[in-house]
Amino acid sequence: MNSFEANFDGLVGPTHNYAGLSIGNVASKLSANDISSPKSAALQGIAKMKALHDMGMTQGVFAPQERPDILSLRRLGFSGTDANVLEQAHKEAPNVLSACFSASSMWTANSSTVSPSGDTHDGKIHFTPANLTNKFHRSLEPEITGNILKAVFNDEKHFNHHLHLNENDHFGDEGAANHTRLCNNYGEQGVEIFTFGKYAFNSAKPAPKKFPARQTLEASQAVARLHGLGDDNVVYVQQNPDVIDQGVFHNDVISVGNQNVLFYHEQAFLNTDKFLAEVQSKFGSDDVHFIKVSTDEVSLQDCVQTYLFNTQIITLNDGPNGKEMAIIAPKHCYHNPKVKAYLDRLVTLNTPIKQVKYFDVNESMKNGGGPACLRLRVAMTENELAAVNQNCIMSDALYGNLEAWINKHYRDQLSFDDLRDPNLLVESRTALDELTQLLNLGSVYHFQQV
């Protein structure tokens, strides 16, 4: 049966803003308090989705979270009408207010970890929402993420949904941003690579000193257990703590894999040789390409600024003449001479990567999210795809509907002071209510359940 990879991109929500909430994420801090454009951000996002659809890829749409998160603000002691809650929080706890408005769920690579049916004990696709405990604004996401996942992958015959891990730093889990999978064909058993930043229960082990390690080994192990993965198709590797301290807050900022290709920076991992040997042995064939970028070719700083590794590697063809892949890169890579020169050379080398396509996702990049952060990968078979909520699959018609929906509901600009405006809350709820009808999601948000 045919199998392929679908990408579910996070639709940018109507309250996208720059609040400087993510310590350890250089771009988020640099953009703090800049004026954002929710409309441009959402249009840039759907333009990328449409382009991948036009390239013949299966492209999905993942709805945003309900923001502002009024329930969290009330839980933290703000009271009265919704307008009172916003006004009080604006005056007394501006950081908490921004956090409860964050559109961070656009980065669906962090929404969950997905194991395809070829790897799991029961032959179903498994989903575990990420608890995102390391950042308050992101820790608000897992419950609604779970609701949306169940509304999109709504068939128990094919899909197995787990509760997010316990909400504690020991089990800090950032989802697919620290998880990649190598395989020959998407439908066959592959090797799942879990990258972690620290050991939760052993402080004698290496760990970053300046910035937080968001993903623990213990969290990764728990996800692998829940998904019923066998030891022979899992590899755990620690990310080099020094690169976390230089702004590489997720592994997908320093490495990316697809099928038989692992593209990584030489400083990405600890004990790289041992790691690659284990991947090679579990992959079970010599037809695997480890594409290493050295510091001389591209510095770590250039990687962090351009997101060279926060690119998507997609398979365009997989026929008798071998695999042909393309890199989906942010335009920042095009504008950096060293990175552009590297990519120009890469497509001439003896690897499956033959094309690079550049996209403008600047509104997302300014918060530290590149093309790969914006998408959740779900490898699946034709039968599994048929069981997915079809309203969430990109088509020319859905693109047109989403474009009209964004133009109708989204603001051109947003700054911190706009967050206290109760009209923004009403606009956001009106938009999301309409979206749930467009995507046939049912009542996934709290405001729809009262």
Ligand SMILES: N=C(N)NCCC[C@H](NC(=O)CCC(=O)O)C(=O)O
């Ligand atoms: N690499 C991956 N997969 N995802 C990128 C996530 C970016 C996100 N930025 C933010 O949440 C910034 C929000 C703000 O500052 O307003 C984060 O740090 O969690």
